Amino acid sequence: MAKRTMPVPAVRYERDANGGELLYRLRFRYCEKGRLAMLSHLEVAHYLERVVRRAELPFAITNGFSPHMRISFGGALPVGVGGTCEIFDLLLYRDVSPEEALGAVRAASVPDLLPYACERIDRRAKAASVAYPKSTYEVVFDRPVASLAVPEAVEVVRKKKTRVLAPADFLIEPPAFAGDTMTLKLVSKDTGSLRPDVLVRAMTAGTDVKVASITRTALAE
Amino acid sequence: MPQPTTDLWPRLRDLLPLAERPVRYLNHEFGSVYRTPEDDPADTSFVMVYPDTYELGQANQAIRILVNCVNAQPGMYAERAYLPAAEFADQMREAGLPLFSLESCAPLREFDAIGITLPHELAATNVLEVLDLAGLALRAEDRAEADPIVLGGGPCAFNPEPYSAFFDAICIGEGEEAMPEMVACIGAGRAAGKTRQEILEDLADIPGTYVPGFYRVLPDEEAAAWGYRVKPVNGHALPEIQKRVFEGFAQSPAWEPCIVPFADLVHDRLSVEILRGCTRGCRFCQAGMMYRPVRERSADNIVEGALDGLKQTGYDEVSLTSLSTTDHSQIKEILERMNAAVAGKGIQVSIPSQRLDSFGVDMSALVAGEKRGGLTFAPEAGTQRLRDVINKNVTEEDVFSSITAAFREGWRRCKLYFMIGLPTETDDDIRGIASLVTRVYEAAREVTPPDQRGRVRVSVSLSLFVPKAGTPFQWDGQIAPEEALRRVNLLRHSIKFRAIDVNWHDPATSFVEAVMSRGGRECCDVIEGAFKRGARMDAWTEHFRPEAWRAAAEEAGVDAEALAQRTFDLAEVLPWQHISSGVHLSYLRLEHKRAFKEQTTPDCSFGTCTGCGLCPDYGIDVETQEVRVG
Numbered sequence: 148m149a150k151r152t153m154p155v156p157a158v159r160y161e162r163d164a165n166g167g168e169l170l171y172r173l174r175f176r177y178c179e180k181g182r183l184a185m186l187s188h189l190e191v192a193h194y195l196e197r198v199v200r201r202a203e204l205p206f207a208i209t210n211g212f213s214p215h216m217r218i219s220f221g222g223a224l225p226v227g228v229g230g231t232c233e234i235f236d237l238l239l240y241r242d243v244s245p246e247e248a249l250g251a252v253r254a255a256s257v258p259d260l261l262p263y264a265c266e267r268i269d270r271r272a273k274a275a276s277v278a279y280p281k282s283t284y285e286v287v288f289d290r291p292v293a294s295l296a297v298p299e300a301v302e303v304v305r306k307k308k309t310r311v312l313a314p315a316d317f318l319i320e321p322p323a324f325a326g327d328t329m330t331l332k333l334v335s336k337d338t339g340s341l342r343p344d345v346l347v348r349a350m351t352a353g354t355d356v357k358v359a360s361i362t363r364t365a366l367a368e
Numbered sequence: 369m370p371q372p373t374t375d376l377w378p379r380l381r382d383l384l385p386l387a388e389r390p391v392r393y394l395n396h397e398f399g400s401v402y403r404t405p406e407d408d409p410a411d412t413s414f415v416m417v418y419p420d421t422y423e424l425g426q427a428n429q430a431i432r433i434l435v436n437c438v439n440a441q442p443g444m445y446a447e448r449a450y451l452p453a454a455e456f457a458d459q460m461r462e463a464g465l466p467l468f469s470l471e472s473c474a475p476l477r478e479f480d481a482i483g484i485t486l487p488h489e490l491a492a493t494n495v496l497e498v499l500d501l502a503g504l505a506l507r508a509e510d511r512a513e514a515d516p517i518v519l520g521g522g523p524c525a526f527n528p529e530p531y532s533a534f535f536d537a538i539c540i541g542e543g544e545e546a547m548p549e550m551v552a553c554i555g556a557g558r559a560a561g562k563t564r565q566e567i568l569e570d571l572a573d574i575p576g577t578y579v580p581g582f583y584r585v586l587p588d589e590e591a592a593a594w595g596y597r598v599k600p601v602n603g604h605a606l607p608e609i610q611k612r613v614f615e616g617f618a619q620s621p622a623w624e625p626c627i628v629p630f631a632d633l634v635h636d637r638l639s640v641e642i643l644r645g646c647t648r649g650c651r652f653c654q655a656g657m658m659y660r661p662v663r664e665r666s667a668d669n670i671v672e673g674a675l676d677g678l679k680q681t682g683y684d685e686v687s688l689t690s691l692s693t694t695d696h697s698q699i700k701e702i703l704e705r706m707n708a709a710v711a712g713k714g715i716q717v718s719i720p721s722q723r724l725d726s727f728g729v730d731m732s733a734l735v736a737g738e739k740r741g742g743l744t745f746a747p748e749a750g751t752q753r754l755r756d757v758i759n760k761n762v763t764e765e766d767v768f769s770s771i772t773a774a775f776r777e778g779w780r781r782c783k784l785y786f787m788i789g790l791p792t793e794t795d796d797d798i799r800g801i802a803s804l805v806t807r808v809y810e811a812a813r814e815v816t817p818p819d820q821r822g823r824v825r826v827s828v829s830l831s832l833f834v835p836k837a838g839t840p841f842q843w844d845g846q847i848a849p850e851e852a853l854r855r856v857n858l859l860r861h862s863i864k865f866r867a868i869d870v871n872w873h874d875p876a877t878s879f880v881e882a883v884m885s886r887g888g889r890e891c892c893d894v895i896e897g898a899f900k901r902g903a904r905m906d907a908w909t910e911h912f913r914p915e916a917w918r919a920a921a922e923e924a925g926v927d928a929e930a931l932a933q934r935t936f937d938l939a940e941v942l943p944w945q946h947i948s949s950g951v952h953l954s955y956l957r958l959e960h961k962r963a964f965k966e967q968t969t970p971d972c973s974f975g976t977c978t979g980c981g982l983c984p985d986y987g988i989d990v991e992t993q994e995v996r997v998g
């Protein structure tokens with residue numbers, strides 16, 4: 148049987164003293180706003196990969212049958228929730244300054260999904276998806292709201308299975324209200340997380356308050 | 369008419385939480401072209417519609433090409449629109465939200481012109497869904513002076529009669545040049561304060577444009593004497609409409625700007641059209657007659673265009689598309705150069721179709737890397753006799769050499785396409801399919817290392833023959849759906865191996881395709897009747913409503929069975945005879961006769977002209993880059 152291999156990669160990885168691949172890790176911050184908050188996590192991930200390709204950054208790829216870009220994403224935003232401090236990490240096989248990399252990805256982006264910061268981080272630092280378990284959300288309503296009760300339990304349906312979650316387990320502090328805005332601080336756990344939109348829906352159920360937008364505005368360790 | 373000014377986004381946004389996949393309606397994709405304040409507000413506005421959902425239409429070449437062509441011309445611009453999913457369409461109706469364009473979220477009825485492509489026969493009711501959701505009268509004759517001019521085109525325009533009542537004008541053939549001409553004509557007419565009638569007359573003067581309202585249907589005897597089923601009643605209308613050919617295709621840049629969607633779509637990749645036309649001459653194939661002659665872009669153009677496109681879009685896959693990609697005279701060079709250029713970037717090059725010989729397999733192997741998904745082949749018929757009838761110039765030896773080459777190369781799965789109900793088919797031909805795939809399976813196992821033989825799979829995909837307008841088989845009837853199922857069962861019972869699976873399409877949908885393909889103007893009532901009974905999205909199994917179609921045909925007094933199943937006399941005047949693909953009717957008749965004599969006709973792009981009549985009429989020629997061999 149004729150044996151074929153993938154074409155020889157054009158990329159020659161630099162090696163460290165132990166013969167390991169020398170790769171450079173960059174962390175980008177981007178916003179996801181306006182109507183593009185309606186995109187799913189997968190759609191955003193897909194988009195960002197293409198941004199990196201369009202930016203022609205020297206990204207590393209995995210070995211194996213179907214090589215793909217070594218990019219990783221921060222915690223998922225639910226459909227309909229925007230973000231001003233979302234992150235993704237990228238491994239490069241050649242060192243590129245964060246300023247240069249940022250300029251290139253910005254030129255390859257659409258305005259509502261735009262990277263705005265970039266820094267070098269340690270290759271062994273925690274993965275983007277688990278680096279920041281604490282999220283702050285700003286919930287804007289269609290009118291001023293003085294307070295809303297937090298229910299003791301919320302039912303969530305995932306993959307056709309119903310689970311009951313206790314918001315108290317996820318709330319870092321009680322929700323704060325100011326004018327038409329509520330601030331929610333939620334922590335995600337190894338066992339799962341409580342989606343902000345699900346919590347807000349439970350809190351506004353039975354009232355005629357409507358949600359104008361939900362945005363993740365801060366991430367913390 | 370002033371350009372669209374209404375922005376429906378705030379209303380659409382409020383509805384989106386109800387949508388199953390909001391991403392379909394968001395726009396703002398990378399590569400979208402927007403109006404800017406510097407643009408002339410007097411520019412003619414055009415919206416190009418794909419009559420199905422975003423997922424299906426996004427990658428459609430017609431939409432991409434025509435939007436680009438119109439945007440490239442001064443004095444006009446184009447936006448895109450797609451049909452919402454059925455459930456969301458109902459929600460829009462309930463909320464009073466009309467169909468909108470993506471880029472500016474403007475109501476369709478505010479545009480100067482609307483283009484709707486007719487990609488396949490099952491999109492008929494979707495055309496009405498587009499018009500209805502847009503808030504326009506379904507029939508052209510009922511539209512008001514200021515309403516947009518509704519233009520049609522695409523593959524089904526080669527028999528436009530079933531759609532004739534719904535379109536103001538229909539473009540026959542390739543639209544690269546014709547569509548901007550039509551938009552310019554509408555813009556100029558409106559700027560000059562012309563009436564709708566006058567604008568339609570101007571449109572009728574553009575070559576390749578059919579204005580159905582300018583014709584009357586003739587009774588049988590009159591038609592026989594006149595030679596066409598319809599006769600002009602307006603001095604601007606021609607008795608016969610010749611399709612348009614984009615003569616600059618081969619020289620035009622292979623990189624055509626495209627939108628990069630957010631949505632995770634099935635065929636989401638860069639596609640580069642490397643050649644147009646296929647003259648292998650399969651007698652059932654409409655595309656083979658419609659896109660003549662063969663025109664190849666050069667290897668330099670293709671490779672540069674594909675690399676440029678990859679860079680500009682960020683796609684990780686590029687598909688080199690055409691009706692017969694492996695027939696390109698420079699395909700080997702193209703694939704080798706592409707492979708070398710994308711090495712190490714995690715980019716996949718793919719070719720959609722390969723010819724049935726070992727060369728086709730070699731080309732597939734060249735781009736497959738270590739990935740060995742499935743290969744597809746289309747022998748179409750199970751016996752040599754029937755393959756000769758349909759002019760599939762493929763021998764059993766070709767089939768076996770390609771299959772064994774593929775399995776030697778490491779493939780473990782292949783899919784074989786066959787048509788059932790082809791003219792002259794007998795049960796022997798059906799058993800011939802069973803015998804062929806059984807032997808293919810055995811041959812595939814034979815060349816597969818023993819430890820991997822358990823993974824060998826052959827799947828058989830059956831479709832029902834649909835007589836298509838403008839082909840040598842346009843006269844031949846389709847078999848009844850029940851008979852089709854009997855033949856499917858005969859085939860299934862003739863196959864003994866579990867590793868061979870058989871799939872088939874619902875013959876009831878193929879029946880509707882045949883009616884739409886061969887019907888005349890009387891079918892307009894059928895489409896409208898079916899639509900009013902809830903038929904839409906007929907290409908989606910879960911939406912297909914055969915009973916709505918049946919009731920509509922009955923009400924319209926149309927014998928749908930006869931349209932689909934009757935074999936027409938070669939001398940009969942056909943409902944679409946006034947529409948010419950450039951291939952002479954006498955050639956189609958000759959090909960039909962050769963079919964029944966089991967005589968084959970060679971491919972003119974590999975050898976000499978076989979006399980279809982098109983090239984001399986247009987003063988053009990086959991354009992290959994090098995001599996084709998095979």
Ligand code: SF4
Pocket residue numbers: 647660661662972973976977978979980981982983984989990
């Ligand atoms: S006229 Fe001759 S060369 Fe041209 S497409 Fe027809 S058969 Fe081929």
